[in-house]
């Protein structure tokens with residue numbers, strides 16, 4: 001057993017630094033997750049009245065949602081996405097999708113019309129992604145009749161507000177390449193291909209999806 005060489009000390013210091021960073025990032029995610037309703041700090045963002053739409057936004061943990069609401073959400077997801085999933089290797093599976101949508105970490109930003117009917121939702125989570133603290137937008141789904149009126153953009157802005165005021169590093173999401181409307185939408189909102197997207201790998205041509213993100217400007221100054 002010899003003494004530590006400068007090289008092994010360097011390695012040890014690096015490992016300590018990485019551990020400290022991971023602890024810092026985990027603390028950010030835990031803090032974000034400790035909020036029951038992250039939208040409650042932003043009452044101005046609980047209404048969207050524009051282009052003939054008049055909707056109210058609400059944000060809940062899946063555990064605080066009743067079964068009929070969960071079913072409305074699932075039905076909208078299936079209506080919008082089943083065919084797109086079936087067109088690629090993912091394939092649509094009711095049971096698997098329902099499990100994913102009701103995992104404990106799932107949170108929902110929901111938009112309801114004046115009659116109290118669900119017209120749009122986003123499934124999102126506060127999480128670590130490759131060690132980075134992120135808001136992961138699993139889904140953004142609007143009913144056909146409320147599309148192209150700015151509601152999707154508004155809901156993404158709400159997610160960005162929640163993420164960036166919680167000091168998370170980015171809003172991140174996965175989009176199917178054969179869903180051009182969604183690709184164009186995220187491009188219009190200035191989402192960019194994330195460094196973790198398989199597009200940056202040698203398997204690019206095999207991959208039917210890409211990972212897009214928007215960075216927190218407070219942290220990543222250009």
Ligand SMILES: CC(=O)SCCNC(=O)CCNC(=O)[C@H](O)C(C)(C)COP(=O)(O)OP(=O)(O)OC[C@H]1O[C@@H](n2cnc3c(N)ncnc32)[C@H](O)[C@@H]1OP(=O)(O)O
Pocket residue numbers: 080137138139140141142143146147148149150151152153154173174175176179180181182184185186188189
């Ligand atoms: C992470 C994921 O969830 S990926 C899956 C996304 N969801 C789906 O594909 C489900 C079906 N589609 C939808 O729910 C909606 O159409 C969404 C979420 C893709 C877009 O929401 P919308 O409210 O319709 O978009 P919004 O009106 O805010 O559009 C903002 C801008 O995005 C662009 N955009 C939106 N939809 C389209 C489209 N179909 N084609 C081209 N550009 C589009 C436009 O630049 C638009 O601005 P403009 O209307 O002034 O030209």
